[in-house]
Amino acid sequence: MMLLDLFFAKAYAQSGTQAISLWERMQPPLDISENGHLIDWLFAYTTAMNIFFFFFVCLGIFGFSYLYSAKRHPKAYYTYGNKKMHILIATAIGLSVFIAVDMNITRISNNDYMNVFANFPDEKEEDVFKVQVMAQQWAWNFRYAGSDGVFNTDDDIITLNDLRLPVGKKIVFQIISKDVIHSFYLPNARLKVDAIPGRITRMWVQLNKAGNYDIACAEMCGTYHYRMQAYLTVYNEEDFAYWLAEAQGSAEIENDLDNPDLYWGWKWQTQK
C-alpha cells in the first residue's frame, strides 16, 4: 500500500494536479442529489458484505495451501465430501451468502427503485420542473417549456450542451435520441438512462448543491463519444429565477420562427 501511495505521489507530481491521497482519488464524484446517497449506501453495504465473504475465500485458498501442502501434510484425507456434515456445510454456505447478501441487497435495491428512482413525481399534484433532452452525435440539446408552459412552441428556451437547473425542485427529464443510442449520465447524481431513437425514456432527479458539474454520454455512440460532454449548472432558487427570466427574454427575441430545426421538441408525455 505504501509502495502504491509512493507510485501515485510520483505520478501526480508529474501530471501536475494537486496532491491528494489515493483514498480520496478513489472516491466517486461529489453527490449533489437528494437520493444519490441511497446508491452510495447500497454500494458500501455490498462492499462490506463482499469483503466479509471474500475474506473467507482467501482464508480458504491461502490457509489450506499453507496447512495442506504436500510437505506439511503428506497423506490426504480420503473423502468424497458426501457425508451429511459436508453437504450441510456446503448448503449452509450457499444459503448464508444468498440470504445475507443477495436477498438483502435485492430487497433494498428493489425498495429504492420502486419507491424512489422509478417512482416519478405526480405532475398534477406537485410542482415539477420539466426538461426535454434530445441527444445527437455528439451533443446534448435541452429544451425548457418557456413562459407558456407548453413544449415545442415559439417561446421555448433551447440550449446546447448547457443545462441549468434549480436546487430543491423535482426535475423530470424526457429523453430521446436523434440518431444512435446515447446514455444521459449524471455522475454527480449517480444516475443514467439511455437515449433511444424512437422512444422516450424518463428520469427524475432532485438536486441539493449549487455548482458546476459534468454531463456525459455513457453509451458508445461513435468516434467522438468521448467528446459528448455537456455542462450542468445548478443554481439556488433566486439565481435560477434570474437566469430563467433572462433566458426567456433572449429566447423570445432570438428564436428564429421560420427555422424548422427549432421545433424538435414534442408534446410532454404525461404519465400517471
Added chain:
Amino acid sequence: MAFFEQHIHDKPTTFLSKYIISYDHKVIAKQFLWYGIAFLGLGGMMAIMIRWALAYPGVPFPVIGQFMFPATDGVIPPDTYAMLFTMHGTIMIFYAITPILIGCFGNFCIPLMIGARDMVFPTANMLSFWFAVLSAAILVFSLFTPLGAAAGGWTSYPTLSTFIGSPGVGQTLWCLAIFVLGASSTMGAVNYITTIITLRAPGMGYFDMPLTIWGLWLTAILNAIFLPVLGAGVLLLIFDRVFGTTFFLAGAAATSGSGDPVLFQHVFWIFGHPEVYILILPAWGIVSDLLSFFARKPAFGAKATALAMTSITVLSTLVYGHHMFTTQMSPLLTQTFMTLTMTISIPSAIFFANWLGTIWKGSIRFTSPMLFSLGVVFVFGLGGLTGLYLGTVTTDLYLHDTYFVVGHFHYTMAASVLLGGFAGIYFWMPKMFGSLMNEFWAKVHFWITMFGLNGVFFGMMIVGYGGMHRRLYNPFVYDYLQNLIPINTFITMSAIVMGAGQIIFVINFVHAVFFKDEDVGDNPWEVGTLEWTVPSPTPHYNFKEIPVVKCGPHEFGNPALPEGRDFQFQTEEIAKA
C-alpha cells in the same frame, strides 16, 4: 454405451491430410490452439494500445506507432481507438477464448477423457475449424477496408451499427464474420454433445465423467441453443445494412423506420449472457478437476459441483435483462431479472465451497497447473462478488457502462478463463505434444500474470467507481475524472507488465513443442483419468482397445491402495481394504 463400432482407420500420410485437412480430433485441437494463441497475441496487443491511449492521451504509441498512424505522427486517432476496442472485444471473445477453451480443450479432452477413438462427426469437426478460419479471414480483411473495421463496440448496438452510425463495409463484414463463426461453433457444439452422449466408454455414467467434460458439455449445450440466436440477430442487422430493411431502425429525425433498436439488445443479450457462461464453464470444469488432481484427494462433492454447474447453465438463460436496466424496461421486468440474477449466487457459492473443500485436508502439490487453478478460484471470487453491484438495479444505474463493468467482466471472462486456459495448457501439454513445459518459468509466468491482471482489472473497478465511463478515447476532458489520471497510468503499466509476461509463456510453449526431446512418460502428473492410460503423445487412434470404466475420475488417497501409490486409473476396480 457405444451405439456403433469405432473403427481404427489408417494413419494419414501426406502433409495435407495430416496437418491441414485433418479429421483427427487431436490435430484439430492443436490447430485451434495455435489459432487461439495467435489471436490472443493480436487481441492483447490491441489491449495495450487501448491502455496506452487512456493513460497517455496524445502521446505517440512507442515503436510501431509511427508506422501504423503516420497521419497523426504516431498518436492513436479516436476513430482507430473505437476500432481497437471493438476488435479487441470481438477477437478475445470469439477468436481467442472460444478456440482455446472450447475448440482446443473440447476437441482434445472429450474423446480422450471419455474413452473414444474420435468425435462422432469428424467431418463436421474439420469443417468447424475451417469455418472458423474463414470467419477470421473475413474479420482480418475488414481491417483493411476503406473506413476501416467495425467500430461500434463488440455489442454493436444499432442504430450505431446500421448505416446511420457506421457507413463503412467493415461493420457488414463484422456481422458476416460472426455469422460464419456461429455456424462453426454450432457444428462443434452439436458434435460435442453427441459425442459425450453416445461414445462414453462402457461403464462410464454421467457422474463418472471428469468435471472438465461436464463443463464442456454444458458449454456445448448453451452454444448449440444460443449461437443461432446471435446468428439471427446479426443476419437481421446485415439485412438492415445491405437490403434497406428497418428491423432495428425507429423514427426520430435522422432515422426512420418502424423497427426498434432495443430489439437487437434483447436478441444480443439472450445470447450474450449465456455466452459469459459458455466461456467460463470449461474453465470451471478444468479447475474442479485440477484442484482434485493436485490436492491428491477426490473432488469434494463432485456430484453437487456438476449439478451446480447445470443449474447455473439453466439460470444463465433467464437473467439477460440485467444488461439492459438503463434502457428503462418495465419495472416489473427489472424486478424479475434482478431477482433471477441473484439466485445464481446459490449454485456459485456451493461450488466455491466444494473447491475449497477439495483442497481442505489434501496433500497439495504446487505444480504450475495447480497454481493457475488456485488463481482461478481467487479471481473468480472477485469477479463473481463484484457482479452483485451490477445485478442490483440501483447500483447499476450508477455503474452501468462504467469501467466498473469492464473490470468485472474482465475478472470473470478474461482473468478466470485465461488462467483456466493456461492451467489446461500446462496440464495437457505432455499428452498433446509429448513434453512438459519448464516448471520454473511456468511459475514465473503465473506470478507475473496474477499480479498484472489484478493490477489491471482491480484498477478498472476503482476508476469505474470513480465514475469513468467506458469506451472513452480521452477521459480527461471531464473535470470529475482528473483525479483518476495516476490510477489509469498504474493500470496501463500493469497491463504492459502482464503483456510482457506472456512472452515467457510463448517462449516456454514453443520450446516445449518444437525443441524439447524428452520422455515424460505416460502419466507425469500421476492422474487416473482415461487419457493418462495411453502413451504420450497420444497415438493416432487413442485407445487400442476401448477401455472399460470401473470407477470415478478422482480416486486419490484411498487408504486401501498399495503402499507408494495414491491414485488409481478409471479402468481399475476401486481398491477395497
